[in-house]
Amino acid sequence: MAKGTPPAAGESRPDxxxxxxxxxxxxxxxLLLYGLNVFDVVDEPIGNDLLIIGGAGALFLLLANIGPLIESLKWGKDGLELNFNSAINADVQRLTAKVGELEIKVDECCGQQSAAPTSRRLTAGAPAPKLEAPHKSRPVLDPDDKNSGRFGGTDHAGGFRLSASFEGGGDWATVNLAVTADGAVADLRPGEAVEFHLHETFPTPIMRRPLRDGAAHLSFTCWGGFTVGVWIPSRGIELELNLAHAPGAPKVIREH
Structure with a gap:
């Protein structure tokens, strides 16, 4: 079960x-303690007590208002771990997709990449050609992980490599994907993009990011492992990576 949706029924959620x-x-x-102190009913200093009790009250009121937006809240080894519910995550993913499309259009219109100049040569002129992704014509090998085996079966090809790093590891984890080109890849064209194919439970399962300075990046929050497929339509290159088998994958990715 995966992946871009909230944890399954039966998993804890704060009330x-x-x-x-x-x-x-x-x-x-x-306020009562403050009044007692003002009228000298209490002789001992209670300033710190007032701050603690009043601050705790304000925190509870804040949580009462933002609570419906929270999926999980707990104290972990890295501090307070807070995850927003699926509606908020879905909005963030849709916004990320729109930003990615806008960045690609800007590159196409301007005819140049916005990253800092490097030794990698950018070829001006017509935008890169766009080929159809071949995975669409391939059979699904695993109904629970439909990208598995349909994007070439390797995380490196044609001078490009797909990698993942992780943050967190409680009920959810942040996945940072990167597609990077090695030094042999040259002649990058305006508007070249990378398609990241995520699990079908994501609100936007196909995310396009611009290929700038020889790299494309995508970050998202999820739970459970699945295979990420990558298609670079301007070059006909496929890549895939099972997040559950990626180095450094946390337990919530490896075992769900």
């Missing part, structure tokens, strides 16, 4: 329904 009540109670307690 924020009573956070507002708790927040108001804590703030009321802080």
């Amino acid at each position: 924020f329904s009573k956070f507002g009540t708790v927040g108001f109670v804590l703030i009321a307690a802080a």
Whole structure:
């Protein structure tokens, strides 16, 4: 099961329904202590207590308001781990897709890449040709991982390599994909792009990113491993990488 959707039924999700009540109670307690201190009912200094109780109340009120947007919230080894629900993640993924398409159009219109100049030569003139992705005509070998075996079966070909790094590792993980060209790849053209084919459960399973300075990048949040397929239509190059087998993959990617 995967991958761009929220965890399956039965997995824990914080209940924020009573956070507002708790927040108001804590703030009321802080105000009561403040009043007792003002009228000298309490002799001992309570400034720190007021800050702690009032701050906790404000935090509970904040969580009560943003709670419906949160999928999971816990304290992990790297600090507070907060993941927003699928609706927010879906909006972010759609926005990322639109930004990628806009960047590609800008490269095509301007006839040059926006990255800093390097020794890699950029060929001016007509945009790169676009070939049809061959995976569409290939049979699905694994119904749960439809990209597996349909993008060439290797993470490197034609001077390009697909790699992944990971952040987090609680209920969700951030995956950072990179397609990089080695020194033998030259004559990059305006508007060259990389298609990242994700699991079909993602709101936007095909994401296009511009190939700039010999590299294209894509980051997203998910849970569970699956095969990422890559198609470079201007060069007819296919790549694929099973995230569950990628070096450094966290448990939430390897075992789901």
